[in-house]
């Protein structure tokens with residue numbers, strides 16, 4: 476059977492590097508709520524330059540806690556061009572999602588679209604740093620301030636990204652990262668709430684533990700959303716490799732783009748603004764049918780039959796999912812981008828020969844099309 480090139484893979488270390496920590500966890504009997512989680516929180520907060528990092532079981536759970544902790548009521552403006560997990564915490568908190576459109580080049584939520592949707596019922600903006608590119612945070616911060624709204628970022632893709640020299644994690648009231656296996660910083664499964672708000676951090680600490688403050692007299696209905704010591708151990712090893720992993724991922728992405736552009740100079744990628752450092756959680760191609768004469772779906776299919784895994788992130792956009800359809804509203808740029816983007820395989824330890832192979836298959840696709 477021919478080898479498949481995966482869309483991504485976690486870049487881990489040899490097992491021996493984890494062994495001592497895993498042994499310590501087992502021998503201590505402290506499987507959760509102990510020193511490795513605290514150390515992971517300390518290191519991540521130091522890296523981001525924020526007051527608090529609260530480790531949780533997933534980014535989704537972190538967002539659920541943040542929205543609850545901010546005491547929101549009413550409408551939350553969110554992008555539709557995002558993963559489902561941006562919307563679910565809004566719904567679980569009994570809030571109403573209102574879908575804003577995005578920018579056609581960066582795929583980020585468009586602050587002008589957000590502003591047009593603000594009403595007396597709006598309580599917050601929840602924006603996603605798509606594929607690791609931080610949103611236009613200064614413009615969103617100005618809007619939030621002007622209209623007295625809370626501002627939260629779904630930073631699932633963006634641990635290690637920055638905009639204007641400011642590390643993602645420092646914008647708005649809180650940012651929530653994912654540490655699932657597809658992220659550069661991984662704990663296998665996990666999330667991090669980053670905030671400078673003492674009260675919110677305390678709420679999340681309690682909230683991840685049923686809402687308990689040690690008295691068993693819960694003031695609110697929390698979640699069971701702790702990070703275990705094993706997950707933190709994997710995260711601590713991942714922190715050690717973070718700079719190297721970011722560097723190799725970025726250089727692979729740049730190499731990939733250069734090579735593809737040599738085959739087809741009219742190709743477009745997600746625009747990375749000059750003041751942005753992205754994690755390249757995804758290397759996303761924009762297949763403009765009008766310019767190129769073929770569709771995203773045709774390219775996706777060609778890669779598939781050639782054992783190359785690609786993803787149509789984010790398609791369909793959130794407002795087309797059954798759970799969100801009743802909240803749908805016109806978002807034309809989202810529709811266009813969602814039907815045109817394709818994420819290519821990329822990970823920090825991806826062999827360069829695999830990148831060359833993907834480029835070769837792309838070249839064959841172009842060649843085959845010319846023949847037909």
Ligand SMILES: Cc1ncc(COP(=O)(O)O)c(C=O)c1O
Pocket residue numbers: 532533534535536557558560561603629631632652653654655665666
């Ligand atoms: C934008 C976005 N938000 C949230 C999540 C959910 O993360 P988790 O699986 O840690 O809950 C993901 C998952 O990849 C995501 O892509």
